[in-house]
Amino acid sequence: MRLINKIELGDPSTQQQRFIDVKLRLMCCRYWHLELWDCHNMVFPFWRIYWNKNEGGELKLQHQVYQMDPDFLYIVSPFTPFSSSYLKNKRYTSGIHVAGKNLSFEHDETHYETKSLIHFFTHFNLGAPFDNVLPGIFKIQLTPHLREGLMYLTNELKLDNQNFKMTFNLKLQSFIKETISNIGAELWKTINIDERVLIVHRFIEANITEKLSNADLASLVHMAPNSFARLFRTEMNLPLHSFIQNRKIAKACELFGHTNETIESISFNLGFSDRYHFSRVFKAVTGISPAAYKSGRYL
Template sequence: MTFSKNIALGDPSSNYQNFIDLKLRLLCCRYWLLNLWDCHDMIFPFWRIYWNRNEGGELIHLDDVYKMTPDTLYIIPPFTSFSSRFSKKHMHNDGIHVSGRHLTSDYNEDDYLDSSLIHFFIHFNLGVPFDNVYPGIIEIQVTDYLRDRLEYLTGRLKVENQDFKLTFNLKLQAFIKEVLTNIGPELWKAINIDDRVLKVIRFIEANINKKLTNTEIAAIVNMAPNSFARLFKEEMHITLHNFIQNRKIARSCELFEHTNKTIEDVAFNLGFSDRYHFSRVFKLVTGLTPGIYKSGKYT
């Protein structure tokens, strides 16, 4: 038998194994009764999974309208521009207009099937480079396993929607990962990006609170700034400047979800000159002001 040189790690094999490092970070998970869901031209720096128990919900991306059914999950990658509506109570043709409330165990869902949209959603990030895949709306058939998980997750959310136990967290993460395994390989081309670009992306993530110049970034991989900028655009289909802006706004969304930091604090922590500069960039990227995002008046 051949033993690995690093037997102290407990692995007796000398075969090298290359695993993909997926850094799943949960932002929110909710189960709502929606009376109004008129949201237009939303663009957010995180993944979404949507599921409706009843019909009436619609998603619009480019010229395509997706009529949502209980047999389908809808995955929306980061930076996908899309709109949503509850067709039975569609009132607004622009802006963000949401009206609803958390479902609790006090509600009998069957009583609201005709009047409201029973809506489950998850927001999350996957880390570099998987938060930079191609935009679109992906439809996934609800299997028996996924339906069982949906019943568990929505049932628990009706009882508790703030301080989750370890079991719920593990099952929620397992649900997300199972859903993602149903996405075709064409979506995951980001894992094959140039090593120089990937090195820079990791540097940006580690220094997201700093003001980074093209010259400083290009020097990391010993390239001229203009040459690296072209390489980055070819690999990532976005300019280096816009990518950094997007990553800063993605980080700000995490801070708003998981801390009590003010808009001023977040702007300062991410290297913006002031709150007003940060707010302009945030709205440019997401279509919302930081104040509206913090209020949670969107889904």
């Protein structure tokens, strides 16, 4: 008979296990018919999963074009500069333009399929370091199990798209996790980054409202500022300064979505010198002004 080694865990084994903590935060999940989906150079600090029931949707990442297939899901990682369009109604070459409405059981989907894009999407974050992977669009085959989950979610969204039951939340989380688990292993190399970079990464996340200097961050891991800056860029494929700005803007987007704080308050609390400096950085990262983001005009 073996005695329990860790009483507080009820674990009878002496072998230590290491788990990766994924902190999934749901932001939105919707099922719409879209007459217009002209969105250009979108860059936002959250993950997206897209699925179109019918053909006609298109995604672009630099020179790569994805003609969206109903048999596939499309995953967009955070801070990916991409564009989207509904080819039957393509009007714009810049800006973010969306026209549509949520679907319900009062709507005849077959009617809308002839003139609209039947579109499912969900936005979410995974927490550090998974929100800082390489930018990209990933095409995932709809397995029978994923399709079953997708059908459950879209049917529930047609019943109620505001007040979700616990079952819906769990099914959505399961669907997201299964979908992203199908992305190739090369995407997740950030979980194996140098321990010194990871220490600083976690410090930045925990102190994102502070003014963070290269010298102070390098001192956390006992390195010279220039040496650490080179190490960080090699490991994260991004300069340290740009990374900090991206994380501050990501925090700002979260605050805009979940609080009533003003732009001035958020810019001050995130360590920017003034609203104008914050607005310049916000637009450089996302492509739109903080006022447009806060008001929801980007949708």
